[in-house]
Amino acid sequence: MNNMANKETAGLVLRPPADAAEWRAIHALRRRALFDDSPDYDENHPDDRDPDHRLLALFIDGRLLGTVRVDLSHPAWAAFRLVAIDPQRRGHGYGTEMLKLAENFIKEKGWRQVRLHAKPEAAGFYKRCGYHAVTWEEAARMPECVDMGKHL
Numbered sequence: 592m593n594n595m596a597n598k599e600t601a602g603l604v605l606r607p608p609a610d611a612a613e614w615r616a617i618h619a620l621r622r623r624a625l626f627d628d629s630p631d632y633d634e635n636h637p638d639d640r641d642p643d644h645r646l647l648a649l650f651i652d653g654r655l656l657g658t659v660r661v662d663l664s665h666p667a668w669a670a671f672r673l674v675a676i677d678p679q680r681r682g683h684g685y686g687t688e689m690l691k692l693a694e695n696f697i698k699e700k701g702w703r704q705v706r707l708h709a710k711p712e713a714a715g716f717y718k719r720c721g722y723h724a725v726t727w728e729e730a731a732r733m734p735e736c737v738d739m740g741k742h743l
Contacts, residue, residue, distance in 0.1 A: 603685070604650045605659075605692035616655045617648050624675035638662075638672075647696065649676075649689045656680050657689045661697060668704035668740065669697040674713075690720050694743055703743050708736040 608614045618634045626632040639646050643664035649657035657676040663669050671693060676686045697705060708731035709717050717739050725740035 602651050603656070603688050603692065605647050605689060605696065606650070607646060608648055613648065613655070617646065617658045620655060620658055620677055621673055621675055624678055625673060645696070647693060649685060649692070651685075656685045659689060659693050661693060663697070663700060663702065668706050669700075669702040671705055671707040674707065686716065687720055694741070698743050704740060705743065706738065706740040708732065709739050711735055711737060714739065 608617055618632070622628055622632045638644055639660065641662075641664070643662065645661045645663065647659050647661060648655055649659075655677070657674075657680075659674045660672040661669055662672055671690075674686075674689075676689065694705060706725060706727055707717070707722070708727075708729075709722070710733070714737045720741075722739040722741045725738050727738040727740070731738065
């Protein structure tokens with residue numbers, strides 16, 4: 592990462608949404624970044640409120656930049672789901688930093704492996720972040736996804 596990216600990523604915070612307005616902003620970001628503004632996106636999906644799942648959002652100076660849901664329901668690995676950076680904010684190192692923060696979050700909780708289903712166009716990004724192809728019995732939402740993982 593260059594010096595400019597380091598300056599741009601200073602002050603990032605990964606935390607749960609604090610209120611209903613932040614939940615709405617996260618849903619809007621997901622819909623825009625992951626679901627192509629599809630009306631099929633379910634803002635009330637029960638997985639977001641499952642007690643073994645943690646919805647986390649990346650902020651800088653109070654501005655929402657990205658989001659990841661961390662699923663802690665498997666005893667051997669955590670899963671990152673619905674990983675998204677605001678499309679207008681991509682290319683500034685925010686995705687890389689969000690992954691690092693999310694990885695630290697799960698390490699603090701005792702997990703040492705993480706898995707995710709990557710869209711094919713994002714697989715190179717994850718590979719640069721240390722992820723590799725894994726065999727995962729869980730089916731992805733989109734069959735073209737690449738199953739990836741990382742040992743922390």
